[in-house]
Amino acid sequence: MHAHDRQSAxxxxxxxxxxxxxxxxxHSALAALQRTAGNAAVTxxxxxxxxxxxxxxxxxxxxxxxxxxxxxxxAYASDALFKDARLxxxxxxxxxxxxxxxxxxxxxxxTLFRVLPVYISRGRVPHNEQVExxxxxxxxxxxxxxxxxxxxxxxxxxxxxxxxRVAALAAKVRKAGAAEAVDLYGEVSRLALxxxxxxxxxxxxxxxxxSKERTPANILAFMHGFNQWFSERLPEMRRQEGSPDExxxxxxxxxxxxxxxxxxxxxxxxxxxxxxxxxxxxxxxKFDTALDDGWNNHFAAVIMRDGGDTLTYETAADSQSVVQxxxxxxxxAMYGPAESAQSFAATLTEQNTAYxxxxxx
Numbered sequence: 001m002h003a004h005d006r007q008s009a010x011x012x013x014x015x016x017x018x019x020x021x022x023x024x025x026x027h028s029a030l031a032a033l034q035r036t037a038g039n040a041a042v043t044x045x046x047x048x049x050x051x052x053x054x055x056x057x058x059x060x061x062x063x064x065x066x067x068x069x070x071x072x073x074x075a076y077a078s079d080a081l082f083k084d085a086r087l088x089x090x091x092x093x094x095x096x097x098x099x100x101x102x103x104x105x106x107x108x109x110x111t112l113f114r115v116l117p118v119y120i121s122r123g124r125v126p127h128n129e130q131v132e133x134x135x136x137x138x139x140x141x142x143x144x145x146x147x148x149x150x151x152x153x154x155x156x157x158x159x160x161x162x163x164x165r166v167a168a169l170a171a172k173v174r175k176a177g178a179a180e181a182v183d184l185y186g187e188v189s190r191l192a193l194x195x196x197x198x199x200x201x202x203x204x205x206x207x208x209x210x211s212k213e214r215t216p217a218n219i220l221a222f223m224h225g226f227n228q229w230f231s232e233r234l235p236e237m238r239r240q241e242g243s244p245d246e247x248x249x250x251x252x253x254x255x256x257x258x259x260x261x262x263x264x265x266x267x268x269x270x271x272x273x274x275x276x277x278x279x280x281x282x283x284x285x286k287f288d289t290a291l292d293d294g295w296n297n298h299f300a301a302v303i304m305r306d307g308g309d310t311l312t313y314e315t316a317a318d319s320q321s322v323v324q325x326x327x328x329x330x331x332x333a334m335y336g337p338a339e340s341a342q343s344f345a346a347t348l349t350e351q352n353t354a355y356x357x358x359x360x361x
Contacts, residue, residue, distance in 0.1 A: 049309050049336055056107025060334045062309040068104075068112055072331035073244045075311055076104055076112035077304055085279050085304045092280025095124035095264040097139050098303060101246065115332070117249050117262070117303060117313050126261060130194060130252065130325040132161045137247045150247040153327070156238060162325075165191055166230050173223045181216035188219055192226060197253060197317075197324045236322045243328045251315045251330040253323065258315040258330065259299040270299050275338035277302045283312065283335065283344040287352055294356040298348050300333065308337030310344070 047063035055061040058068040058076075066078040077085075079100070086097050101114030118137040119125050125136045135153040137146060152158060159167075169191055173184055189211065192201045201207045206222040251258040259282045260267040270282050277283055283300040295317075304311035315329045323329060336342030 047308065047337075048340060048342055049334055058107070061107060062306040062311075062334065063336075064307045064309070065106060065108060065110075066112075066306040067304060067309060067311050067334065068106070069311075069332055069334055073246070073248070075115040075304075075332040076106075077115050077306070077311070078106070078110065078112055081304055081306060082113065082115075088279035089303070090120075093264060094262065094280050095119055096249070096262055096303075099137075099139060114246075115304065115311070116246060117330075119249070124264075129161070129165065131250050135247070136250060146247055153247065154238075154242045160237070160241075162195055162237075163230070163234060166195070166227065170223055170227055173219060176216075178216045181219050182214050185210070185214045185219060188223065192222070194324060195226075195230060197319070197321075199319055233322045237326075240321070240323050240328045241326050248327045248330055249313075250325060250327050252325050253315060253321055253329055254317050255299045255315055256297075259301045262301040262303075262313060271297075276308075277310065279303060279305055283310070285345050285348050287349070294352045298352075300335075300344065308340075310335050 049063050050056070050061040051059065055068070058070050060069040062068070066081050068076045070076070082098055082100055089097055096117050097120050099116040099118050101116045103111050103113050106112045116137065118139045118141070120139050122133070122138055125131065125133045125138070127133065132153075135149050137149070141149070169184070169187060173181060173188065176184060189201075189207075192204075192207055196204070204222070204225070206218070206225050210218040210222045249262070251261065256267055256270060259265070259270055263270075263280060263282060265282075271284055271286070273284055273286075274281055279302055281302055283302060284297070286297045287295055298316065300312040300314035302310045303313050312333045312335065313330055314333060315331070318329070321329065335344040335347055338345070340346070
């Protein structure tokens with residue numbers, strides 16, 4: 001979700017029947033009641049996933065019982081769904097596949113296995129400044145290799161790549177002369193956006209001063225404050241990144257970029273509403289009448305289906321996160337059929353309303 005892409009105006013609510021509009025004749029009212037009854041019957045016919053106590057010890061359980069969620073970092077599925085999902089992701093040319101993790105007993109009997117998204121090969125791991133490729137899960141890793149990667153990634157003595165970038169750039173800025181410091185503006189601004197996120201960077205007076213006047217003094221002033229900001233947040237970054245108990249894929253704090261990364265898709269091709277997206281495709285919603293301070297849109301990569309229920313792996317632009325790219329940002333979610341109250345559109349509309357309220361405290 002793009003929290004920073006909020007709509008500038010509050011939604012326009014539908015008004016009641018305008019004054020002067022003729023009242024509907026009695027037979028029209030009867031027809032409306034009949035249509036309502038028919039729609040209610042259709043809604044009752046749609047199977048619903050279970051949640052809470054009805055989910056048999058899980059957070060959510062799909063209507064057919066082959067997918068289960070436990071919190072935000074754990075998803076489980078039947079062996080048959082793994083086979084279907086791996087084939088569909090392969091056919092979609094996605095860079096990821098799904099590994100089977102530990103097994104659990106399914107409510108009502110049977111076995112479910114933990115869902116672990118991994119890259120199909122080292123060559124499909126993104127190569128950029130935000131991703132530490134040595135710590136990404138790859139299909140075929142031995143259990144020992146996977147465990148070692150997780151342990152090393154969480155090692156408190158290990159400086160993450162972002163910290164190394166900060167330290168190296170700070171040293172370059174300090175040593176640079178007047179002309180060289182100005183040339184470093186692009187690198188400094190990219191680092192700030194990667195570490196802080198656009199909303200926080202734009203709210204920083206030193207960042208804005210540096211952006212307006214790219215003088216050595218402004219660049220040095222920003223780097224001084226940025227170094228302090230980063231040092232204060234590094235322990236919290238480590239804590240947040242240590243939350244997942246498995247080595248998950250590193251994702252950006254941006255839902256569209258995350259979906260594009262997981263599906264290997266052109267970001268411009270993701271803005272398409274699909275009532276029933278298949279594995280290897282994505283959910284999408286645009287909030288044309290978003291609440292003031294609400295989201296503009298949301299994207300979520302579909303990695304499994306169980307009948308009408310979809311399992312996604314996704315991120316949402318979280319303004320409270322101290323990490324702008326990491327393993328703690330991805331989470332699993334379950335959505336019901338398009339015509340149900342548990343659908344992606346219905347769920348995200350409700351979440352958007354709650355998010356907008358939170359922004360006003």
